[in-house]
Amino acid sequence: MEKYDILKLDNQICFPLYALSRKVIQLYKPLLDKYNLTYTQYIIMLVLWEEEKISIKELGEKLFLDSGTISPVVKKLVKQGLLEKFRFKEDERIVMVKLTEKGKEIKEEIVEIPEKLYRNFEGDKEALFQLKENLDKILAEFDEKS
Amino acid sequence: MEKYDILKLDNQICFPLYALSRKVIQLYKPLLDKYNLTYTQYIIMLVLWEEEKISIKELGEKLFLDSGTISPVVKKLVKQGLLEKFRFKEDERIVMVKLTEKGKEIKEEIVEIPEKLYRNFEGDKEALFQLKENLDKILAEFDEKS
DNA sequence: TATAATTAAATTGCGTTCAACTTAATTTAT
DNA sequence: ATAAATTAAGTTGAACGCAATTTAATTATA
Numbered sequence: 001m002e003k004y005d006i007l008k009l010d011n012q013i014c015f016p017l018y019a020l021s022r023k024v025i026q027l028y029k030p031l032l033d034k035y036n037l038t039y040t041q042y043i044i045m046l047v048l049w050e051e052e053k054i055s056i057k058e059l060g061e062k063l064f065l066d067s068g069t070i071s072p073v074v075k076k077l078v079k080q081g082l083l084e085k086f087r088f089k090e091d092e093r094i095v096m097v098k099l100t101e102k103g104k105e106i107k108e109e110i111v112e113i114p115e116k117l118y119r120n121f122e123g124d125k126e127a128l129f130q131l132k133e134n135l136d137k138i139l140a141e142f143d144e145k146s
Numbered sequence: 147m148e149k150y151d152i153l154k155l156d157n158q159i160c161f162p163l164y165a166l167s168r169k170v171i172q173l174y175k176p177l178l179d180k181y182n183l184t185y186t187q188y189i190i191m192l193v194l195w196e197e198e199k200i201s202i203k204e205l206g207e208k209l210f211l212d213s214g215t216i217s218p219v220v221k222k223l224v225k226q227g228l229l230e231k232f233r234f235k236e237d238e239r240i241v242m243v244k245l246t247e248k249g250k251e252i253k254e255e256i257v258e259i260p261e262k263l264y265r266n267f268e269g270d271k272e273a274l275f276q277l278k279e280n281l282d283k284i285l286a287e288f289d290e291k292s
Numbered sequence: 293t294a295t296a297a298t299t300a301a302a303t304t305g306c307g308t309t310c311a312a313c314t315t316a317a318t319t320t321a322t
Numbered sequence: 323a324t325a326a327a328t329t330a331a332g333t334t335g336a337a338c339g340c341a342a343t344t345t346a347a348t349t350a351t352a
Binding site for chain 2: 299300301303309
């Protein structure tokens with residue numbers, strides 16, 4: 001490998017991840033638009049459909065997002081009537097979030113989204129394979145060292 | 147698999163991609179801060195170090211970013227003295243970008259970043275393996291269908 | 293050849309994403 | 323018990339990322 005090959009876009013692990021991640025989020029968009037949800041709002045709802053009730057902090061830990069991102073998005077979901085916020089009585093610093101009835105109801109419809117998405121995804125199979133190749137390369141390097 | 151399992155965060159292909167992509171970009175940050183580059187600025191520079199001279203449109207095609215994202219970032223790189231913009235004489239709609247001397251010079255130093263990054267990355271090996279597992283699962287499903 | 297359609301960049305506006313800071317509540321350590 | 327430190331949310335500001343629009347240049351067409 002030449003000295004500067006390591007700087008080539010396709011040889012980096014990060015770029016394929018970054019590009020594919022954005023592309024998949026774009027695939028979600030038309031499916032989520034029907035429910036007036038952004039991708040970030042969607043993954044917050046995913047957590048709530050698993051947990052029923054959770055603090056902002058735990059939500060952030062699950063999604064690897066900090067309160068600066070989550071607080072305003074949750075605020076919008078509350079405004080849309082999908083979530084409710086209340087303070088945890090035993091520790092008033094903690095803000096809890098839970099589903100409203102409306103929030104519970106749309107789960108039924110949203111469950112179809114991942115299936116539809118996988119069908120839409122066929123066209124990006126190549127990007128997936130490219131990513132897998134890079135991943136395998138990186139992981140192989142780690143194995144060599146250890 | 148239960149009906150709603152498909153809605154679980156870890157069973158989705160998108161979420162691990164999305165979370166890991168952000169995490170890797172965060173790993174780049176301290177390394178890029180020294181050169182006053184953001185990740186987006188960095189990948190634009192990566193293209194220029196491969197191409198020497200390229201139009202905004204082609205740059206966007208390589209990075210899967212549109213002019214709405216690229217134009218303002220290129221403007222900043224020009225202000226920082228790393229790039230130069232000029233119009234393509236044969237078609238004045240096209241704006242070309244090329245490296246300045248300063249832009250060429252920092253390539254020498256930046257070439258060390260990917261190596262450093264891989265070392266920092268050891269800690270996130272697990273996230274990589276998790277992603278690889280999900281990828282393999284998805285790709286296996288595609289194989290079944292075809 | 294005028295006019296319409298297309299194309300490349302740039303701009304605008306909205307929604308994140310993240311670092312840094314603020315505020316309020318709770319713990320810890322005098 | 324009270325001051326200091328810590329913690330959880332929220333706010334602010336900078337930088338994307340993208341859809342939609344605008345502007346200018348070029349190409350196609352009536």
